Amino acid sequence: MSAVSTAWGIGLIIGPVLGGFLAQPADKYPSVFSKESIFGRFRYALPCFTISAFALVVTALCCFIPETLHNHELDNKTSDDDSVEALEAASLETTGMPGNNKRASLFKNWPLMSSILVYCVLCLHDTVYSEIFALWANSPCKYGGLGYSTNQVGTVLTISGLGLFFFQVLLYPSADRLLGPVQLARLAGALMIPVQLSYPFIAQLSGVTQSLLLSSASILVNVFSISAITGMVILQNRAVDQHQRGAANGLAMTSMSLFKTVGPVGAGILTPHALLLS
Numbered sequence: 001m002s003a004v005s006t007a008w009g010i011g012l013i014i015g016p017v018l019g020g021f022l023a024q025p026a027d028k029y030p031s032v033f034s035k036e037s038i039f040g041r042f043r044y045a046l047p048c049f050t051i052s053a054f055a056l057v058v059t060a061l062c063c064f065i066p067e068t069l070h071n072h073e074l075d076n077k078t079s080d081d082d083s084v085e086a087l088e089a090a091s092l093e094t095t096g097m098p099g100n101n102k103r104a105s106l107f108k109n110w111p112l113m114s115s116i117l118v119y120c121v122l123c124l125h126d127t128v129y130s131e132i133f134a135l136w137a138n139s140p141c142k143y144g145g146l147g148y149s150t151n152q153v154g155t156v157l158t159i160s161g162l163g164l165f166f167f168q169v170l171l172y173p174s175a176d177r178l179l180g181p182v183q184l185a186r187l188a189g190a191l192m193i194p195v196q197l198s199y200p201f202i203a204q205l206s207g208v209t210q211s212l213l214l215s216s217a218s219i220l221v222n223v224f225s226i227s228a229i230t231g232m233v234i235l236q237n238r239a240v241d242q243h244q245r246g247a248a249n250g251l252a253m254t255s256m257s258l259f260k261t262v263g264p265v266g267a268g269i270l271t272p273h274a275l276l277l278s
Contacts, residue, residue, distance in 0.1 A: 010161075015051075016154040016155075016156075018050055019154055020151050020152075020157070023043065023044050023046070024150060025040075025043075026039055026043065106244065106251060111235070112248055115239060116251065118228075119229065119232035122189075122228050123256045123259055123260055124263045125192075126225050127267075129225070131263070131268070133218070134153055137153045137156065144203055146210070156211075156218055159215045163222065164222045167227075168226065172227065181231035181232075182231065191224050192228075196217075196221060199217065202217060236248055
């Protein structure tokens with residue numbers, strides 16, 4: 001699971017670079033992009049086209065990814081002895097399955113449902129934070145923002161992605177062995193609160209001090225958030241048997257998607273009111 005989060009960290013490095021440096025290309029690179037071109041009239045079209053190209057390539061590559069648990073019907077060319085052994089193994093696995101209504105049993109599995117609930121809340125927080133941070137950093141200083149350009153916002157997010165990447169590769173496995181996923185998630189969730197409460201005070205600073213503290217706080221928030229999310233995913237996989245993990249992860253992803261749908265709506269509504277009150 002740490003490797004999966006590491007891949008997420010790589011995305012946090014590449015994504016802000018593309019978004020920050022490719023946005024408004026006609027203003028930043030007038031020698032390359034004309035103001036009358038499509039990228040001059042639609043200032044955020046270039047990063048959107050770029051990530052769409054990435055998505056297209058990834059979609060094509062997904063067709064060649066092998067299944068990790070290949071449990072389809074046996075190939076017709078399989079020998080009789082191999083078929084008998086496979087059927088005996090399958091019957092033994094089936095005998096150990098608790099009940100026939102597997103999907104109903106998931107909702108009665110309290111360790112699974114509790115970890116999914118916490119996972120959804122953490123993903124909601126991560127979505128809201130990601131949206132509000134960029135808006136706050138780009139807002140004028142008179143509204144309590146930082147007045148950063150898109151390049152500066154992209155740089156801060158890239159630095160935080162690098163910090164997350166190195167933490168997941170070098171430190172998370174040791175932290176998980178030392179504390180366990182539950183204690184690590186609790187500690188990370190608790191530490192996120194004071195770090196995020198420090199943002200209004202960071203906005204009062206300026207210069208190198210502000211940049212250093214903002215980058216450090218952004219790294220810590222991302223590290224704590226991904227640590228807690230990774231811990232919840234580990235708990236979800238431990239809460240069910242192997243034959244239920246596909247359904248359990250599907251339920252977790254569906255629930256998480258619903259929470260992530262609410263996140264941008266709530267953040268978009270609250271942000272203008274917060275700016276007016278500041």
